[in-house]
Amino acid sequence: MARRSTVHDPRIADGPGLSATLDPADYEAPPPRRPRRGGWSGGGGRWLVWTGRIILWALILVILVNGVRAPFERFTQQEPVMSNGAVPAHNGFPAEQGMAFAAQFAGVYLNFNPDDAASRSRKLTAFLAEGMDPQMGWDGFGSYAAVAIQPYDIEATDAHNAVVSVAFQSGPRRLMLSVPIYYSGDEAGRRFVVAGRPAILPAPAPAELPQVAEPEIDEAATAELKPQLEGFFQDYASGDAAGLERYVAAGKSLPSFAGAFTFSQLKEVVVPVGGATREIQAVVVWAVPSGDVLPTPGTTDPAAVGGTLEQVYRLTVEKQGDKWFVADVRGGGRVIG
Structure with missing residues (x-):
């Protein structure tokens, strides 16, 4: 309902003058509140909300603590780590x-x-x-x-x-x-x-050593190499530099025993099938001196001969023309056969 104006309009005869008071009837009364249907309007229901919040925060706190503690425990249980990331031995x-x-x-x-x-x-x-x-x-x-x-x-x-x-x-x-x-x-x-x-x-017992399969042997190359190797090992033992050059591959240089041993026998040569450069195995018997007495090949005097020592060598040999030459000498590897 519209409020009536209290301002005097001169166009209206005998109209009322400006009123100094407000008429309560000029305003409508506010509509009455509707009562809530169901539920409880009291503040006691809030304890459910706060209880839920407490449980939620407690759960979050447990997750955070466990998440931080687990990697920390793993870190502290491990060995100390050096600055470069390596673990000190x-x-x-x-x-x-x-x-x-x-x-x-x-x-x-x-x-x-x-x-x-x-x-x-x-x-x-x-x-x-x-x-x-x-x-x-x-x-x-x-x-x-x-x-x-x-x-x-x-x-x-x-x-x-x-x-x-x-x-x-x-x-x-x-x-x-x-x-x-x-x-x-x-x-x-x-x-x-x-x-x-x-x-x-x-002490631990010796390990079990499996057998190595025998390679395919090049009989022709073996026959060619055997006399060459006998001459090589003789000069290799005596230290004859000029003689050793006849058996060493071009561009290679090999040290010698310089008389520490005397060549006694080339017992075995194993030459696998291959190309112009091959790795072979040689079983050599050295005459070992007795004291300061140098051994003499062919003698039966124990004081002169001393003893013998059988050893295995790996040699890299190269074929140049129709002859074989030694490029390298190393200690023998696994026993073949």
């Missing part, structure tokens, strides 16, 4: 120096007899921590000898502690010595010490 323990220290110790520890007990004890002092048994468990009786002592392996538990395996030979047996050692670190002088009693263990 042996947990930061100086393996080469530690193995050398253990091998030196083994050389003293593994050799003893009653006549040398005092000397052995003094030598062991250089490896042992203060207060350790100077004989390291030996009662002073009996004797033992070891040769061919070599560091074999190392197992480092951290940057300061490791167990070194040392290989050695005693009589016909090949054995291992396990030596626990401690490393002081860079700040304490980079020193080593034997950290406990060693232990002698059996």
Whole structure:
């Protein structure tokens, strides 16, 4: 409904003047509110909303914590990584120096007899921590000898502690010595010490060696090469440079034994089928000198001949024209046949 104006219009006679008050009837009353159908208009329903929010945030928090913790745990459980991304070997323990220290110790520890007990004890002092048994468990009786002592392996538990395996030979047996050692670190002088009693263990048995199939042999080339190789090995042993040049391929230079051995026999030559350049195998028997006495071929005097030593060589040979020449000499590989 439109509101009536209270402004006096002079065109209307006897109209009312400007009213100073408002007539409540000039306005309509607001429509009444409709009551809500169903539901509860009270504020108590909000606890469901807040409970849902709390559960949601708790779930998000658990996911975030697990997502951050898992890679962190994997990282901390791994070995430390160097700046270039590589993992330091042996947990930061100086393996080469530690193995050398253990091998030196083994050389003293593994050799003893009653006549040398005092000397052995003094030598062991250089490896042992203060207060350790100077004989390291030996009662002073009996004797033992070891040769061919070599560091074999190392197992480092951290940057300061490791167990070194040392290989050695005693009589016909090949054995291992396990030596626990401690490393002081860079700040304490980079020193080593034997950290406990060693232990002698059996060495691994030799590996099974599978047979290699025999190559197809070139009989004609074998017949051509055999006299050439006999002359070559004779000059190769004696060190006759001029004679050696007759058998060496053009542009090649080979050292010689210079009289350290004397050629005795070319026992076998294996020449596979191939082209003008081939890799062959030769079994050579050397006469080994006895002391300062040079061996004499053909003699039966043991003092002059000494002994013989059979060895296997791989040679690279090249055919130039109708003759074969030696281009290279190396140690033999796998046994053929």
